[in-house]
Amino acid sequence: xxxxxxxxxxxxxxxxxxxxxxxxxxxxxxxxxxxxxxxxxxxxxxxxxxxxxxxxxxxxxxxxxxxxxxxxxxxxxxxxxxxxxxxxxxxxxxxxxxxxxxxxxxxxxxxxxxxxxxxxxxxxxxxxxxxxxxxxxxxxxxxxxxxxxxxxxxxxxxxxxxxxxxxxxxxxxxxxxxxxxxxxxxxxxxxxxxxxxxxxxxxxxxxxxxxxxxxxxxxxxxxxxxxxxxxxxxxxxxxxxxxxxxxxxxxxxxxxxxxxxxxxxxxxxxxxxxxxxxxxxxxxxxxxxxxxxxxxxxxxxxxxxxxxxxxxxxxxxxxxxxxxxxxxxxxxxxxxxxxxxxxxxxxxxxxxxxxxxxxxxxxxxxxxxxxxxxxxxxxxxxxxxxxxxxxxxxxxxxxxxxxxxxxxxxxxxxxxxxxxxxxxxxxxxxxxxxxxxxxxxxxxxxxxxxxxxxxxxxxxxxxxxxxxxxxxxxxxxx
Ligand SMILES: Nc1nc(=O)c2c([nH]1)NC[C@@H]1CN(c3ccc(C(=O)N[C@@H](CCC(=O)O)C(=O)O)cc3)C=[N+]21
Numbered sequence: 001x002x003x004x005x006x007x008x009x010x011x012x013x014x015x016x017x018x019x020x021x022x023x024x025x026x027x028x029x030x031x032x033x034x035x036x037x038x039x040x041x042x043x044x045x046x047x048x049x050x051x052x053x054x055x056x057x058x059x060x061x062x063x064x065x066x067x068x069x070x071x072x073x074x075x076x077x078x079x080x081x082x083x084x085x086x087x088x089x090x091x092x093x094x095x096x097x098x099x100x101x102x103x104x105x106x107x108x109x110x111x112x113x114x115x116x117x118x119x120x121x122x123x124x125x126x127x128x129x130x131x132x133x134x135x136x137x138x139x140x141x142x143x144x145x146x147x148x149x150x151x152x153x154x155x156x157x158x159x160x161x162x163x164x165x166x167x168x169x170x171x172x173x174x175x176x177x178x179x180x181x182x183x184x185x186x187x188x189x190x191x192x193x194x195x196x197x198x199x200x201x202x203x204x205x206x207x208x209x210x211x212x213x214x215x216x217x218x219x220x221x222x223x224x225x226x227x228x229x230x231x232x233x234x235x236x237x238x239x240x241x242x243x244x245x246x247x248x249x250x251x252x253x254x255x256x257x258x259x260x261x262x263x264x265x266x267x268x269x270x271x272x273x274x275x276x277x278x279x280x281x282x283x284x285x286x287x288x289x290x291x292x293x294x295x296x297x298x299x300x301x302x303x304x305x306x307x308x309x310x311x312x313x314x315x316x317x318x319x320x321x322x323x324x325x326x327x328x329x330x331x332x333x334x335x336x337x338x339x340x341x342x343x344x345x346x347x348x349x350x351x352x353x354x355x356x357x358x359x360x361x362x363x364x365x366x367x368x369x370x371x372x373x374x375x376x377x378x379x380x381x382x383x384x385x386x387x388x389x390x391x392x393x394x395x396x397x398x399x400x401x402x403x404x405x406x407x408x409x410x411x412x413x414x415x416x417x418x419x420x421x422x423x424x425x426x427x428x429x430x431x432x433x434x435x436x437x438x439x440x441x442x443x444x445x446x447x448x449x450x451x452x453x454x455x456x457x458x459x460x461x462x463x464x465x466x467x468x469x470x471x472x473x474x475x476x477x478x
Contacts, residue, residue: 003249005147005221005283007259011064014263014281018068021274025069030273032065033073033093034058036105037112040079052229054105057258061103064262068270073099077112086112094120100273101125103265106166125268127170136177139268141170143260144201144223145178147251150285151221152180156198159183161191161210161238167203167225194219198291200247202226207236211243219247220288225257248288 036058039048062072075089086108093099102123104116121132126139135142144167152158158175162168163184175182183197194200194214202210203225215222226238237253244250251257263281270278289297 002245002247003286004252005249005256005286007251007256007263010143010147010263010281010283011259014266015067017279017281018266018270021270021278022067022069024274029071029098030069031071031073031096031099032061032101032103032269033075033099034061034065034103034105035075035077035089035093037077037081037108038079043079049228050107053227054107056227056229057261058105060258060262061265064266065269068266070100070269081109081112083112083115086115087118090115090118094118094123099123101269104128125265125272134272135268137170137174138167139264140167140203140225140257140261141174143264144171144203144225144257145174146264146281147223147257147260147283148175148199148201148221150283151199151249151288153285154290155181156220156290157181157183157196158199158201159185159194159197161185161194161200161202162204162206165203165205171201171203199223202238204238206238208240209238211240212246215239215243215246217246217248218289218291218294220290221249221251222247223251223257224253225251226253227258249286 036054037051039051043051058074062074065072073093077086077089090102090104093102100123102119103126104119106128107113108116116128117130119129121129122134124133125135127133127135127137127141137145148158158180160168160171160175160182163172163182164186168184168186172182172184183193185191185193191210191214194210195216198219199221200210200215200219201223205226205228207226207228209226210222210224222239224237224239226236228236230236235254237256239250239253244252251260267278267280
């Protein structure tokens with residue numbers, strides 16, 4: 001019943017959007033440098049795993065930039081690299097006028113980490129030079145926030161697990177700037193608190209830190225930014241497989257935030273080097289149910305209210321944005337285990353001890369700077385194959401954008417109202433949601449409004465590095 005939000009779709013969309021710039025870029029000989037570190041044979045296994053994730057993502061970046069016509073310099077620093085050697089590589093990239101952007105893959109060995117700050121901030125497209133990069137947050141954090149955006153039109157509480165890590169800090173800063181209500185959790189906190197949130201963003205890089213004790217059907221979106229390669233070739237994210245079917249929407253690992261990060265980097269480079277007005281990739285809105293809707297749906301709705309609410313919402317939905325009606329919450333997804341790709345550098349954090357419900361005892365997340373431990377930690381989840389089904393098609397009340405008022409209460413009322421068919425679904429909130437949606441469709445917003453999620457044809461919207469929220473009709477005045 002969980003719908004996957006596909007990062008692969010986002011990346012496909014970005015490739016189509018930016019491919020035309022290739023003709024402008026290729027003849028210029030512009031380059032992008034991606035620098036990463038290789039582990040020594042006898043390095044500890046967890047360090048090797050982090051550097052493996054770093055390698056996977058470096059390779060993805062090479063492909064992404066080459067797709068745009070840039071020459072990608074994939075620089076692999078061998079074990080035992082000295083400060084002088086690393087400094088020289090950076091200096092060369094700083095000085096080379098053809099090298100337009102530089103990314104140092106995290107984590108670097110502890111003794112080399114301070115040198116990262118020597119990168120020319122003007123070439124720092126992943127916001128590694130604290131406070132000096134042209135961007136406020138790393139590409140992963142920006143990508144995560146843009147995936148969250150269509151699910152966050154009604155002033156939801158957004159939990160950020162691993163809030164003190166490198167990626168977590170970027171997510172917190174960005175979402176706070178946008179006016180969102182946040183629940184910041186890190187090592188030592190009781191992660192079960194995420195049950196009170198509406199949206200969960202997990203950027204710890206601690207495999208399986210979130211499970212059935214933490215996730216709930218009222219979670220309209222769970223973003224898993226973990227990416228931890230396993231010995232058998234699979235990849236783990238922050239969310240346990242056992243919890244994969246609980247939330248309404250999930251970014252799988254692989255196939256989720258990893259590819260989203262690539263799309264974000266492509267967009268940043270194109271805008272910076274070629275066309276400041278290049279379009280931006282986007283994730284289309286999808287219907288979801290609020291906590292209140294789930295609760296109220298289980299009760300007896302008043303038919304009259306339902307009708308009114310439906311009409312209102314439908315109208316709003318209709319004008320507002322291209323809300324998609326289709327993928328229903330109730331849809332089933334075939335989850336096959338793929339891996340997600342998130343990008344993440346969630347550096348270093350270790351999450352709190354998850355299985356211990358109290359979470360105490362966890363470790364704190366590492367920040368980028370913290371020594372070697374900050375590994376890239378994201379994880380991935382699997383990806384849905386085709387999966388999603390549409391539930392009833394129409395943009396339901398819950399469909400994003402539909403709640404016009406900033407107040408959650410309002411939104412929820414409307415939602416609750418639609419619950420006409422809900423009673424039957426008591427005990428199965430997701431099924432209930434699907435029914436609610438179906439009912440909502442009657443308002444006139446037909447299935448015809450369905451857009452493929454993040455499809456390549458999705459209209460592009462101008463966007464700054466940290467995209468402002470598009471105005472919602474009558475929406476929350478954040
Ligand atoms: N400065 C810096 N920035 C980073 O963004 C950064 C980093 N350092 N260090 C390492 C982590 C890890 N990371 C990933 C990004 C994409 C995928 C990705 O695209 N994964 C694909 C799978 C790719 C494959 O399996 O080959 C997917 O999830 O579908 C994975 C991991 C970024 N990190």
